Amino acid sequence: MAKSNPPFMSGVPELLLLRLLVNREMYGYELVRSIKEVTGEAISLGEGVIYPVLHSLERNGSLKARRKPVGGRTRVYYSLTKQGHGRLQDLQDDWRRIQGGIETALESPGHA
Amino acid sequence: MAKSNPPFMSGVPELLLLRLLVNREMYGYELVRSIKEVTGEAISLGEGVIYPVLHSLERNGSLKARRKPVGGRTRVYYSLTKQGHGRLQDLQDDWRRIQGGIETALESPGHA
DNA sequence: ACAATATACCTTGTGATTCGAGGTATCCAA
DNA sequence: TTGGATACCTCGAATCACAAGGTATATTGT
Numbered sequence: 102m103a104k105s106n107p108p109f110m111s112g113v114p115e116l117l118l119l120r121l122l123v124n125r126e127m128y129g130y131e132l133v134r135s136i137k138e139v140t141g142e143a144i145s146l147g148e149g150v151i152y153p154v155l156h157s158l159e160r161n162g163s164l165k166a167r168r169k170p171v172g173g174r175t176r177v178y179y180s181l182t183k184q185g186h187g188r189l190q191d192l193q194d195d196w197r198r199i200q201g202g203i204e205t206a207l208e209s210p211g212h213a
Numbered sequence: 214m215a216k217s218n219p220p221f222m223s224g225v226p227e228l229l230l231l232r233l234l235v236n237r238e239m240y241g242y243e244l245v246r247s248i249k250e251v252t253g254e255a256i257s258l259g260e261g262v263i264y265p266v267l268h269s270l271e272r273n274g275s276l277k278a279r280r281k282p283v284g285g286r287t288r289v290y291y292s293l294t295k296q297g298h299g300r301l302q303d304l305q306d307d308w309r310r311i312q313g314g315i316e317t318a319l320e321s322p323g324h325a
Numbered sequence: 326a327c328a329a330t331a332t333a334c335c336t337t338g339t340g341a342t343t344c345g346a347g348g349t350a351t352c353c354a355a
Numbered sequence: 356t357t358g359g360a361t362a363c364c365t366c367g368a369a370t371c372a373c374a375a376g377g378t379a380t381a382t383t384g385t
Contacts, residue, residue, distance in 0.1 A: 104344095104345080104368095104369080105343075105344045105345065105368070105369045105370065106343095106344065106345085106369095106370095107343095107344095107369090107370070107371085108342070108343050108344075108369090108370065108371070109256060109257075109258070109343075109344090110222055110225060110343095111343095111370075111371060111372090113222060113315065114371095114372085116315075116319075117315070117318055120318055120319055121318070124321075124322070128333080128334090129333075129334070129335095130332065130333050130334075131333095136318075139317060139318045139321055140311075140314030140315065140317060140318050141313070141314055141317055142314075143310045143311050143313060143314025143315075143317075144221060144311055144314050144315070145221075146221070146372085146373095147372085147373065147374075147375095148333090148334085148335080149335095149336085149337090149372075149373060149374070149375080150371090150372055150373075152334075152335060152336085153335095153336085153371095153372095156335095171333095172332090172380080172381065173379090173380050173381065174332065174333055174334080174379080174380055174381075175333075175334075176332095176333070176334085177333090177334075193319065196315070196319075198255045199252075199255050199256055200312060200315075201253070201255060202251075202252030202253055202254075202255025202256050203225065203228075203229070203252065203255075203256070203308070203312075205251060205252060205253055206229055206232055206233070206248075206251045206252050207228075207232055207305065207308075209236075209251055210236070217339070217340045217341065217372075217373045217374065218341095218372090218373065218374085219340095219341065219342085219372090219373095220340095220341065220342070220371070220372045220373075221372075221373095222372090223341075223342060223343090223372090224342095226342090226343085240362080240363090241362075241363070241364095242361065242362050242363075243362095258343085258344095259343090259344070259345075259346095260362090260363085260364080261343080261344060261345065261346080261364095261365085261366090262342085262343060262344075264363075264364060264365085265342095265343095265364095265365085266342095268364095283362095284351080284352065284361090285350090285351050285352065286350080286351055286352075286361065286362055286363080287362075287363075288361095288362070288363085289362090289363075326385100327384100327385085328383100328384085328385085329382100329383085329384080329385100330381100330382080330383075330384090331380100331381080331382070331383090332379100332380080332381070332382090333378100333379085333380085333381100334377100334378080334379085334380105335376100335377080335378080336375105336376085336377080337374105337375090337376080337377100338373105338374095338375090338376100339372105339373085339374090339375105340371100340372090340373080340374100341370105341371085341372085341373095342369105342370085342371080342372095343368105343369085343370075343371090344367100344368085344369075344370090345366105345367095345368085345369095346365105346366090346367090346368105347364105347365085347366080347367100348363105348364080348365080348366100349362100349363080349364080350361100350362085350363085351360100351361080351362080351363105352359100352360080352361075352362105353358100353359085353360080353361095354357100354358090354359085354360100355356095355357085355358085355359100
């Protein structure tokens with residue numbers, strides 16, 4: 102019954118999250134703003150995108166979560182596991198492959 | 214209600230199609246193979262993606278279609294309209310913006 | 326003291342997009 | 356004559372991203 106492969110260009114939110122978490126552990130709300138910032142406002146992903154992705158990354162073992170009370174609120178800090186590093190590498194390779202493909206297409210003769 | 218904006222990274226099939234049609238008119242089946250070729254096999258879009266996009270581009274005035282019998286079959290050749298050139302320019306700008314944003318994110322300190 | 330905004334987490338419904346599989350028909354080669 | 360390539364098309368389902376909401380606490384402004 103039509104077991105669809107993931108859309109050819111999905112996984113960018115995942116990629117960005119994993120990449121940010123290489124440097125240091127961060128929490129969800131922070132990641133939302135951080136993505137906007139590090140992409141120079143080019144990409145803005147809402148909480149409705151980020152939280153579910155974080156949860157799924159945790160479920161599949163790419164991230165581990167740590168609850169940490171700060172003030173009166175609770176933050177959930179995420180950090181990369183070994184698997185997460187592998188996953189990041191894969192996504193990064195995928196991205197470069199398709200990014201390169203598109204670039205080749207756009208640069209071929211016959212300017213726009 | 215929730216009138217969703219288009220997903221932040223869609224429109225790549227559209228972009229590739231328009232870009233290919235800058236050089237010369239082409240027909241659907243040809244475009245399917247051509248996309249695979251010009252992207253160095255990095256991107257492979259099936260007919261189920263291409264045909265609907267072509268139809269919608271025709272409907273909104275970016276492309277014009279010309280039916281041409283070849284042998285016993287009929288090919289539908291598409292070519293860019295003036296609007297299509299504008300649309301291509303926009304999509305190309307969008308793409309470069311987000312592509313650049315992701316690159317910035319991936320290249321920031323703290324290697325993978 | 327009170328209201329508004331910011332922080333911080335979350336889920337749900339919907340909409341847009343892509344995917345895979347199928348359907349039709351013709352042509353050519355084994 | 357069977358099968359593969361060409362050439363068009365559509366449909367159902369999976370996937371994803373989006374907006375909007377909901378909860379709760381802290382901070383800032385008035």
